[in-house]
Amino acid sequence: xxxxxxxxxxxxxxxxxxxxxxxxxxxxxxxxxxxxxxxxxxxxxxxxxxxxxxxxxxxxxxxxxxxxxxxxxxxxxxxxxxxxxxxxxxxxxxxxxxxxxxxxxxxxxxxxxxxxxxxxxxxxxxxxxxxxxxxxxxxxxxxxxxxxxxxxxxxxxxxxxxxxxxxxxxxxxxxxxxxxxxxxxxxxxxxxxxxxxxxxxxxxxxxxxxxxxxxxxxxxxxxxxxxxxxxxxxxxxxxxxxxxxxxxxxxxxxxxxxxxxxxxxxxxxxxxxxxxxxxxxxxxxxxxxxxxxxxxxxxxxxxxxxxxxxxxxxxxxxxxxxxxxxxxxxxxxxxxxxxxxxxxxxxxxxxxxxxxxxxxxxxxxxxxx
Numbered sequence: 001x002x003x004x005x006x007x008x009x010x011x012x013x014x015x016x017x018x019x020x021x022x023x024x025x026x027x028x029x030x031x032x033x034x035x036x037x038x039x040x041x042x043x044x045x046x047x048x049x050x051x052x053x054x055x056x057x058x059x060x061x062x063x064x065x066x067x068x069x070x071x072x073x074x075x076x077x078x079x080x081x082x083x084x085x086x087x088x089x090x091x092x093x094x095x096x097x098x099x100x101x102x103x104x105x106x107x108x109x110x111x112x113x114x115x116x117x118x119x120x121x122x123x124x125x126x127x128x129x130x131x132x133x134x135x136x137x138x139x140x141x142x143x144x145x146x147x148x149x150x151x152x153x154x155x156x157x158x159x160x161x162x163x164x165x166x167x168x169x170x171x172x173x174x175x176x177x178x179x180x181x182x183x184x185x186x187x188x189x190x191x192x193x194x195x196x197x198x199x200x201x202x203x204x205x206x207x208x209x210x211x212x213x214x215x216x217x218x219x220x221x222x223x224x225x226x227x228x229x230x231x232x233x234x235x236x237x238x239x240x241x242x243x244x245x246x247x248x249x250x251x252x253x254x255x256x257x258x259x260x261x262x263x264x265x266x267x268x269x270x271x272x273x274x275x276x277x278x279x280x281x282x283x284x285x286x287x288x289x290x291x292x293x294x295x296x297x298x299x300x301x302x303x304x305x306x307x308x309x310x311x312x313x314x315x316x317x318x319x320x321x322x323x324x325x326x327x328x329x330x331x332x333x334x335x336x337x338x339x340x341x342x343x344x345x346x347x348x349x350x351x352x353x354x355x356x357x358x359x360x361x362x363x364x365x366x367x368x369x
Contacts, residue, residue, distance in 0.1 A: 029104035041065040045368075046144030047348050048109045052093035055352035059091070061345065064110075067148045071123040074149055076135060078117040079164035081143050082339075082365045084172055085200060085280065087111060088356040112143030112366075116158055116167035126151045134158040136167040136327075138174075138318050143348065145368060156323040159330040162337065169337035169363035173204035173326050175279060176255075179314045180208050184253040184277045188213025193244060193269075196257030196282060197233065198224035198361045203338035205255050206231045211334040217251070219244050219258075224361050231338065245269050258282040263299065263311065270309040279314050282358065338362035344369070 033050035037043070044066040049058040069075045089097050090111055101107060116136040119129050128151050129135065137155035139147050149155045158167045180186045192209045196202040197218030209216045210232040218233040225236045237244050245265035252271050257280040266276050329335045340362035343351040351364055 026103040029102045029107070031102065031105050031107055031109045033105075033109055037063075037065050044145040045345070046110050047112070047345065049091060049106060049111065050109055051105060052091060052097065055091055055349040055356070059111075059349045059352065061348070064144070066146055069121060069123045069148055071125040072150055072152070073123050074119050074126055074129050074135075074151055074155070075121045076115065076117040076147050076149055076155075077120045078115050078142055078145060078147055078368050080116050080168040080365050080367050081112040082114045082165075082168040082172065082200075082363050083112075083351060083355050084114060085355075087113075088352060091352065108141055110141035110144055113138050113140050114168055114171040115139060115142040115147060116164040117147075120146070123151075129155075134164075134167075136170055137320070137323060138171045143366065143368075152320070154318045154320050154323060156320055156327055159327045161331055161333075165342050165365040165367055166337040166339050168365055169200070169339050170326050170330060171323065172200050172363065173208065173335065174318065174322055175201050175314075175316045176205035176208050177322055177326060178316055179255060179277045179279050180205060180212065180253070183312050183314045184255060184275050186212045186214050186253055190214045190252035191217070191250070191271075192253045192255065193217045193219065193251045194233075194255045194257070195219045195244070195260075196280065197228045197231075197236070199257060200360070200363045201279065202257050203228075203231055203362050204335060205257070206233050207335040208329070209253075209255070211329060214253075217244070217249070220361075221359075227338065227361065250274075253277065255279065266311070267307070267309050272308055274309050276309070276311045277314050278311060339365055341365070342367055 031050060043063045046062060046064045048060050048062050051058055090101050119131055119133045119135060121131060122129055135155050136158045137149060139149045186192055186209055192214040194202050194205045197206050198220035206216055206218050206228060216233045217235040218228040219237045219239050220228050222238040222240055225238055228236045245261050245268060250269055250271045252274050254266055254276040256276055256278050259278060259281045270276060342365045345366060345368050348366055351366055354360055355364055
């Protein structure tokens, strides 16, 4: 009886502490909106959002202080930014969004992470880059005229054979590169299926799997079949007409960006010892089926521990070494960004609204002039 009472009070104490922490975290969650710009500061344009909500309600083009690099940083004049699937979720007034980006208000008020531009100035300790270098990379808060990046951060020289909007689309391919090369361990001659082949990551996944010598099957909607074929897919399945889990084909690797099939269905079309790399839940933002797909990701991973076919949850490692790999693949012509829409900075809200439909094909870029 005493043990039961002790457990009860321990659980109650943990609950009280958790609720108290959440309350403190909520009310102390703030951002830099409303703070005065230091007198004499040089200004730049930036897209900001101070509250959660629909893109056309919360995104604003404002003047903010232009950043100044320290000794180990470079100041990049941003020419283009591409949107990732997670960008739509940053704006949403949802529990997952608040847990990731700030409980009461968004912590970082300038969105965007994938950029391309020209280095304007460098810190005195920077040796790898110089003013005038054209670069691309990943840095939170880059949807602005300028962004600061550490010289050893996720930044690399831009591929010479693409423009800035295309270059800004390339960092997304880290997810495809590492998921196929490291997690899926794709080899020449293997059969690889890309579920979600027409999306921002999927279009790169098709090309990277082909670069590694795989026989690639892409799954997409009928309107994107020709685009996926043009990227080099050997076979394309229109999911509105055919369910890839119900045919007789077997795959060494399934690279799943949608998670719209059960564990048993996907396992059936994997070869013995095959790998399903789980990378996404389809589209951008929170949709009706998003929560159930998230749960499916974790249950599939746990269930696969008891069989020969593995379902692996994949997380990207943002690093400059693999950005250089992507640059080399681009310059050699093995991959090319499937840039389908470009918006000016003044139409950023429209770009986000299109992204949030969950049916955007290829990559979306915002051009900053």
